[in-house]
Amino acid sequence: MDARSSTFVRLCVLLLAWCPTLVGASELRIGVLAWFGDRTAAAQWQALGAALQARLPATTVSMAYHDMDGLENALAAGELDFIITNPGHYVVLEARHRATRIATQRIDPSHDSEHAVGSAVIVPSERTDLRTLDDLRGKRIAATVPDGFSGWLTVWAELKRRGIDPEREEVTPLFAGLPMSRVLDSLDRGEVDAGILRVCLLEHLVRQGRLLEGRYRVLSPQEPDAPCRRSTPTYPGWAFAAAAGTPDALARATLVALLSLDGSDDVLRWGVPADYHPVHAMLRELQVAPYEFLREHSLEAQILRYWPIGAILLAVLLMWLIYTLRVEVLVQRRTRELSAALAAHHEIEERMKTQRQKMDHLSRLSILGELSGTLAHELNQPLATIGNYARSLTRRMWSGKLSDDAVAQAAHEIAGQAERAAGILEGIRDFARKRVRQREDCDAAKLVGEIVALFRGMLAKAPEIRINDKLPEERRNIHVDRLQIQQVLLNLLKNAYDAHCAIDQAGLPIDIVLEPAGERTCIAVRDHGPGLASEDQARLFEPFFTTKSDGMGLGLSICKSIIEAHAGQLVAVQPDDGPGLCFSFTLPSAVSARHDPT
Amino acid sequence: MIPPKSDPIVHVIDDETSFRRSLVFLLESAGWTACEHESAENFLAAPPALPAEGGCLVLDIRMPRISGIELQRRLTALDSPWPIIFITGHGDVDLAVQAMKDGAVDFLQKPFKDQAFLDTIERAVELSRTRQQASRRCNEARELLARLSPRESEVARRLALGLSNKEIGRDLSISDNTVHVHRQHVMEKTGTGSAAELARLILRADPNGLDQ
Secondary structure (H helix, E strand, O other): OHHHHHHHHHHHHHHHHHOOOOOOOOEEEEEEEOOOHHHHHHHHHHHHHHHHHHHOOOOEEEEEEEOHHHHHHHHHOOOOOEEEEOHHHHHHHHHHHOOEEEEEEOOOOOOOOOOOOOEEEEEEOOOOOOOOHHHHOOOEEEEOOOOOHHHHHHHHHHHHHOOOOHHHOOOEEEEOOOOOHHHHHHHHOOOOOEEEEEOOHHHHHHHOOOOOOOOEEEOOOEOOOOOOOEOOOOOOOOEEEEOOOOOHHHHHHHHHHHHOOOOOOHHHOEEOOOOOHHHHHHHHHHOOOOOHHHHHHHHHHHHHHHOOHHHHHHHHHHHHHHHHHHHHHHHHHHHHHHHHHHHHHHHHHHHHHHHHHHHHHHHHHHHHHHHHHHHHHHHHHHHHHHHHHHHHHHHHHHOOOOOHHHHHHHHHHHHHHHHHHHHHHHHHHHHHOOOOOOOEEEEHHHHHHHHHHHHHHHOOOOOOEEEEEOOOHHHOEEEEOHHHHHHHHHHHHHHHHHHHHHOOOOOOOEEEEEEEEOOEEEEEEEOOOOOOOHHHHHHOOOOOOOOOOOOOOOHHHHHHHHHHHOOOOOEEEOOOOOOOOEEEEEEEEHHHHOOOOO | OOOOOOOOEEEEEOOOHHHHHHHHHHHHHOOOEEEEEOOHHHHHHOOOOOOOOOEEEEEEOOOOOOOHHHHHHHHHHOOOOOOEEEEEOOOOHHHHHHHHHOOOOEEEEOOOOHHHHHHHHHHHHHHHHHHHHHHHHHHHHHHHHHOOOHHHHHHHHHHHOOOOHHHHHHHHOOOHHHHHHHHHHHHHHHOOOOHHHHHHHHHHHOOOOOOO
């Protein structure tokens, strides 16, 4: 332990040599727990203050002495940078004010230290009936104060471990107050059967000649070889802790100063921070601060356990009476509320349905809007051709060169081009028409084929669209809203085409794959464009998210809701085998739709 | 309008079959001889020579694989004399402007008036004829000048610049008599009658021929 801590000290000193302390001309305010007022405490602790001052010449070290509450208040008010207090109190301040221990007082077991933490329960030697702590059942025991750590809490915990609970009056504590010598006074007056002293205090008083050797005996002495006899385990020493707001640099500098102190005086002996878990465990067991909240629960449990059963029965009876009276009223009221809620629910559903239809319609129009540029271009083609033939005929007629063959050729071409234009417009009108959603069985490949034809019809130079149909014969049909699914496909095709146009490769092919996916049918549309940055991919389906300068950002979010309405999911993945983006979704097959009422 | 007497030829290159046919039909209605190609590759496979009577190319600006613009670039690289008219769709004006800068005769945005189209064709064919004529005259002048010996070429150039026999003699360190003889040969071989005529001939063969 010593070797380790001195290595630690050296390490800290070395580390700090690299960063000249920031402590500068600051102040180092230390609060110390003092039971007996300033003067006694100052006499005891001033050696530490002086030693720290010597180590930290640039800092003004000041010491203040408080009782438990005073120390806590001063810490809460930010008046202190550090506190020195007993382990129990430290644990409380750690929990309530985020105080952090930086060092623990080192207690030499061979030394009857002022600060050894643990207790001895003493009885007058003549009380031969009292041998162990277990013998204290039903007896009276003198302690210092209810929140004294080694003056009461440690013994309380020990008694409780032995099944003797002061709170159930199995032993009666009598709080004599501080200083601890009052415990002895109480014993001497015969007011109590036993008394609690801090470990080593007995030996100390004997050595000072203030007490006769053998006058008192320690109950249940542990580790008989130790120089001080004690009845409880020992706990970590007093803590030197930094307040929550204390700068790290100041804490470090102080720690190094503390660790480098030496001297025989207890107050100068500090080591690396000890493990305070035993203290936590003990306080939790006792359900005292900072674990007093545990007590509330158990209090409730006690109340429940000891509640007079008769009263409960009576209450239950009363409640049953009231209940039966109220039930009728409630049933009627609830029925009314429920039917009102149902009506409201229906109304909302109806409104959402209308809303969704409007939205679908809007989105179809929005896709059309985006396609209208290419649409205009595409209609231009047949119109320009028709115009050329018509004017040529006129021209030939005036020049007298109009042959029957020419008329036939021109008329045939004009009719063909007119049909082509009409076909384009018909596709658009079907698509844009408002309609009520309805599901039907239809052939998946045929549905895809129709929308591919419509899409190609809208573009002047439509790219190659490769359809890979892996559906087995018995799985060809899907149960869907045809127009909605066509809308999704059209959107995905347009996205794919736009992705190709964005890299000036409008001619790249688009792949569509149809395959079974369990009970459902999967359709995937894949482009060979530049793909998508992963942060964009995450936002892909958000409404109004778009990477296109002319896009509304509605397309994919509507597609997603359509697919979700078909109990599927629209996902975008980066293909493994090259650039591009692959959108896929599943739809209910006609077979599985029979099991699925949606 | 007066239909052209001989056979200038208009090549229409457009991947859109029905539209291409309608253009050919229109051109034939106006009496032109038209020839259609469904792709730039098709045309480049055996690029036809520009006939003496002239002709022009009508290119769709957007075509798969080799676009109209790309075809124009390749023809320029081949030093092709064909004048080019571009047909553009909606929204391709930027491309068309670039094509004009690169030497296209004109561009027409679909749909266009037939008269405007035919006028442009006329203009392009006329331009091709002028180009043909100019290049023919240039070739003739070069052939005439090629008949001169190196010494005669030196004398001819100085004559064209307006120097006297004396000055030429001093310049080339030969006697006035010798200059006189060379001068006679130059005039005979080139068939020119004066220094001014000789100067025109040299400039026709090479516009920079008289620079220092």
